[in-house]
Amino acid sequence: MIDSTFVGNFVGNFVEPARDTSPAAGFDEGTDEGSRTQTKPCLQLKLTQISNLKSQISNLKSQISNFKFQIPTMIRLRNVSKTFAIGDGLTVVRDVNLDIARTEYVGILGASGSGKSTLLYMMGLLDRPSSGTLHFAGRDVTTLSDDALAELRGRSIGFVFQAFHLIGQLSVLENVELPLFYQHVLGRKRRARAMDCLERVHLANRADHLPAQLSGGECQRTAIARALITEPALILADEPTGNLDSQTGRSILCTFEELHAQGTTLVLITHDPAVAERIPRIVRIADGAIVEETNT
Numbered sequence: 556m557i558d559s560t561f562v563g564n565f566v567g568n569f570v571e572p573a574r575d576t577s578p579a580a581g582f583d584e585g586t587d588e589g590s591r592t593q594t595k596p597c598l599q600l601k602l603t604q605i606s607n608l609k610s611q612i613s614n615l616k617s618q619i620s621n622f623k624f625q626i627p628t629m630i631r632l633r634n635v636s637k638t639f640a641i642g643d644g645l646t647v648v649r650d651v652n653l654d655i656a657r658t659e660y661v662g663i664l665g666a667s668g669s670g671k672s673t674l675l676y677m678m679g680l681l682d683r684p685s686s687g688t689l690h691f692a693g694r695d696v697t698t699l700s701d702d703a704l705a706e707l708r709g710r711s712i713g714f715v716f717q718a719f720h721l722i723g724q725l726s727v728l729e730n731v732e733l734p735l736f737y738q739h740v741l742g743r744k745r746r747a748r749a750m751d752c753l754e755r756v757h758l759a760n761r762a763d764h765l766p767a768q769l770s771g772g773e774c775q776r777t778a779i780a781r782a783l784i785t786e787p788a789l790i791l792a793d794e795p796t797g798n799l800d801s802q803t804g805r806s807i808l809c810t811f812e813e814l815h816a817q818g819t820t821l822v823l824i825t826h827d828p829a830v831a832e833r834i835p836r837i838v839r840i841a842d843g844a845i846v847e848e849t850n851t
């Protein structure tokens with residue numbers, strides 16, 4: 556990480572010489588040792604400052620480049636399998652290895668019953684692998700307690716499902732506010748953030764409607780706004796266009812594309828190749844295993 560004191564010193568050193576308007580400010584840095592002994596004390600001071608500045612710039616450059624490489628992957632699955640205790644055991648996810656980087660937009664494509672939702676529930680910390688390891692934002696979460704998983708999930712992950720799961724008695728605005736209500740955020744702040752999220756999905760003009768007064772696409776945009784309200788690091792969407800006609804589905808995909816352009820990390824599950832076509836990276840699964848990966 557970049558040390559803030561270091562950056563403060565760096566900025567201070569950078570600003571300091573600019574205040575000096577004396578003629579000595581435009582010296583030749585290549586002065587040899589003999590002439591340097593005769594340099595005026597104030598010029599010597601400047602030389603030292605410049606030399607320090609150069610080494611600090613070089614340090615800063617290397618810290619910035621190290622920092623880039625330290626950004627952890629959002630999700631890392633290693634040899635993840637899931638077996639349900641049915642009969643002799645029903646294995647529906649097999650030995651999955653997958654890395655999803657921050658800000659990536661990844662589609663998981665597979666036929667119905669291929670294990671997509673099961674995989675998504677594990678990525679979303681709603682279910683645990685039977686074997687293998689799961690890292691979330693650089694942290695091994697495989698053996699976290701249920702409470703710790705729930706806390707991390709509430710803070711870091713937003714979900715969008717095929718069936719919207721809106722509460723019929725609450726307005727659009729109240730539905731979007733709900734996750735913050737559970738986090739005990741005060742009313743005025745909740746409402747302001749909910750309106751911001753509704754604006755992001757172009758639905759601010761429906762804030763007072765009930766879900767029954769919305770179209771399918773508007774219901775899904777409400778659900779997306781609700782997923783956004785906790786400012787999650789990751790959004791997981793399970794067949795989000797599955798209940799929508801194809802034109803409305805395309806408008807929802809546009810909303811996801813806008814979120815991706817704003818830097819949100821997205822994983823979207825679909826069985827529909829037409830949906831997958833619009834996603835930059837596709838992981839195809841069949842019978843619980845990854846069978847192909849494509850990147851466009």
Ligand SMILES: Nc1ncnc2c1ncn2[C@@H]1O[C@H](COP(=O)(O)OP(=O)(O)O)[C@@H](O)[C@H]1O
Nearest residue numbers: 639641647665666667668669670671672673674
């Ligand atoms: N809780 C569960 N208990 C037993 N079997 C399950 C459970 N959840 C899913 N399955 C089975 O796992 C398989 C994969 O399901 P799922 O992950 O929902 O597939 P997809 O989302 O690709 O349609 C299916 O055969 C399903 O019946």
Ligand SMILES: [Mg+2]
Nearest residue numbers: 671672673793
């Ligand atoms: Mg499913």
